[in-house]
Amino acid sequence: MIPKVSIIILNWNGKEDTIECLESLKNITYPNYEILLVDNGSTDGSVEFFKERYPEIDIIENGENLGFAEGNNIGIKKAIAKRTDYVLLLNNDTIVEKDFLDKLIKVAESDPKIGIVGPTVYYYSEKNKIQSAGTKISLSKGIITTLRSNKIDSGEYSNTSEVDSIIGCALLAKSKLFETIGYLIKEYFAYWEETEWCVRARKHGYKVVYVSQAKIWHKGGSTSKKTSGFFEYHTARNMFWFMKKHATKKQYIFFLVYFFGFRIWMLSAYIYQRGKINGLISCYKGLIAGVKTYH
Secondary structure, three states, X not given: OOOOEEEEEEEOOOHHHXXXXXXXXXXXXXXXXXXXEEEOOOOOOHHHHHHXXXXXXXXXXXXXXXXXXXXXXXXXXXXXXXXXXXXXXXXXXXXXXXXXXXXXXXXXXXXXXXXXXXXXXEEOOOOOEEEEOOEEEEOOOOEEEEOOOOOEOOOOOOOEEEOOEOOOOEEXXXXXXXXXXXXXXXXXXXXXXXXXXXXXXXXXOOEEEEEEEEEEEEOOOOOXXXXXXXXXXXXXXXXXXXXXXXXXXXXXXXXXXXXXXXXXXXHHHHHHHOOOHHHHHHHHHHHHHHHHOOO
C-alpha cells in the first residue's frame, strides 16, 4: 500500500509565492497525496483567490496570524484526523522537483526508526547552489550549522545521512511522531521550532535523515522581511528557550559564557553593519525575553 502524504503549506499574505509552489506541486509523480493550505489571517485576498483557482484543495482559515508553529500544528492535527501516514511541512516560497516526494518516502519507509527526512534545499535564485543539507547542532554554543550551505552541487553529494535536524521549509515526518512526542511548540511562533522538534524526536530514539537526491528550491525570508526586527527578536529569544530545554547544565553554562563573552559582540556588529538598528534593538529584546522566560 502506498503511504498517504498530507502536504501542509502555510500562507500569510504570500499569494504569489504560494501560487508558484502549488503549480510546482501539480507536476509531482508521487501518487498518494493531498494538500492542506493553511491561511494565517491573510489580508491580500489570498483565500478568496485560492478557493476560486484551486477548488480541489482543502483550505483551513485560521483568521489570524498564529505563526509558523501553531499555524502548522492546526494543519497537522487535521491531517492526522484524516489518518494520513506522513506529514510534509512545505514552505509556500518553495518549488519542488517532480520526484522529490518519491525519494523522501522511499528512504523514510526503509527503516522504522527513521522518523523525519528532508531534501537538499537549493537557493531559488541560484539553482545549483545548496542552501541546506540538514544541520548539525552545538549544544555547548547554541549554534545551528547548516550543512553544505553555499556549496555548488557538482554531483559529488549523493549520500543519505543522519543529521541533527531538518530545516522547516521542507520537512517530512511520520504522522505517529506527533502523537508520540507532541507538536511544534506554539510559543516559539517562528524559528527554532522545527529544530527543537527534531531534537525531541531524536531523544525518543528516532533518526533524522537527509536525502541528497530529493531536491527543492527555496526563496527564503519571504515572511520575516515583512516585519522589521521579527527575525532578530524570535531567533534570539527562541535560541535561549531551546538551550534551556535541551542542553545539559554543563552545556548551558558553557553556552552562557561563550555567548555573552564572545558571540553577542560578533552578532551585534554583524546586525549593525547591515544598517539594521531596529534589528539590533529587537535582538536585545529577544535576548532579554529568552533569558527571563522558559518554554
